[in-house]
Amino acid sequence: MNIEVDHISVTINKKCIIAAICLTVEPRQFVGILGANGSGKSTLLKSITKIIQPDSGSIRINDRCISQVSYAELAQQIAVVGQFNSMDVDYTVTEFVMMGRYPHKKKYESMTAVDHALVKQALHELGMSDYANRKVMGLSGGEKQRIVIARAIAQQTPCLILDEPTNHMDIKHQLQLFTMLKAMEKTVITAIHDMALAYNYCDKLYALKDGRLLLSGRPEEVITKENVKQLFGIDIALLRCEKENKVAVLYEG
Numbered sequence: 203m204n205i206e207v208d209h210i211s212v213t214i215n216k217k218c219i220i221a222a223i224c225l226t227v228e229p230r231q232f233v234g235i236l237g238a239n240g241s242g243k244s245t246l247l248k249s250i251t252k253i254i255q256p257d258s259g260s261i262r263i264n265d266r267c268i269s270q271v272s273y274a275e276l277a278q279q280i281a282v283v284g285q286f287n288s289m290d291v292d293y294t295v296t297e298f299v300m301m302g303r304y305p306h307k308k309k310y311e312s313m314t315a316v317d318h319a320l321v322k323q324a325l326h327e328l329g330m331s332d333y334a335n336r337k338v339m340g341l342s343g344g345e346k347q348r349i350v351i352a353r354a355i356a357q358q359t360p361c362l363i364l365d366e367p368t369n370h371m372d373i374k375h376q377l378q379l380f381t382m383l384k385a386m387e388k389t390v391i392t393a394i395h396d397m398a399l400a401y402n403y404c405d406k407l408y409a410l411k412d413g414r415l416l417l418s419g420r421p422e423e424v425i426t427k428e429n430v431k432q433l434f435g436i437d438i439a440l441l442r443c444e445k446e447n448k449v450a451v452l453y454e455g
């Protein structure tokens with residue numbers, strides 16, 4: 203799936219939240235959105251998923267203007283993991299993840315063996331198989347986050363849009379999640395605060411500052427000492443681990 207965001211701006215209560223943002227996402231590209239708290243990452247992602255209507259500019263999905271794509275159709279194309287997810291439901295984990303199959307169903311259409319298999323597979327991929335019959339309400343923060351992602355995976359869309367998906371997750375599950383997302387070869391757009399994950403997993407990064415696009419490019423072009431100072435006002439050092447072909451980011455304050 204390709205996504206083209208062309209000069210979108212969002213104003214809320216007369217305050218400019220994002221201004222003239224442009225973004226191009228190629229099919230199966232893994233794109234990270236960086237930026238300090240309040241820089242506009244969620245607002246940008248909500249605009250792409252039609253939760254917020256920009257005041258100006260346009261968004262095209264597979265060369266179609268998003269205003270012409272219905273919510274039902276959008277849900278078959280894009281699965282969303284929001285920053286805050288309502289989990290106050292009296293569902294089992296399986297019932298919750300099964301909601302990811304709704305966009306593919308007509309009214310009153312029953313779930314099939316294929317739907318059940320996809321839910322089972324998604325739970326397996328997130329390491330949540332043993333929790334299938336547990337109640338959502340009793341899960342820990344990290345476990346809840348993993349079933350929200352499992353629901354998005356079960357939705358079987360070509361594109362995933364995630365707002366800080368590693369929230370509440372321990373380091374092992376963060377790494378597993380990004381390794382899994384990368385291996386899926388879907389189109390992925392994710393807001394992300396962890397610069398090492400962004401550096402090591404993303405194909406392309408966009409960096410926002412005060413609602414404006416400050417930088418874009420490959421991780422090694424965007425995450426530099428100078429750029430991070432400009433974006434976050436902190437000094438970093440990049441440590442290269444040649445054997446693993448990975449980069450660690452040391453925050454120097």
Ligand SMILES: Nc1ncnc2c1ncn2[C@@H]1O[C@H](COP(=O)(O)OP(=O)(O)OP(=O)(O)O)[C@@H](O)[C@H]1O
Pocket residue numbers: 214215219237238239240241242243244245246285
């Ligand atoms: N409905 C709203 N009313 C007023 N201000 C809003 C509203 N929605 C967002 N904002 C403001 O817009 C700015 C950008 O918010 P947004 O959630 O997009 O930032 P973010 O980059 O995702 O931040 P974070 O890293 O903290 O999640 C913030 O200053 C926020 O307070």
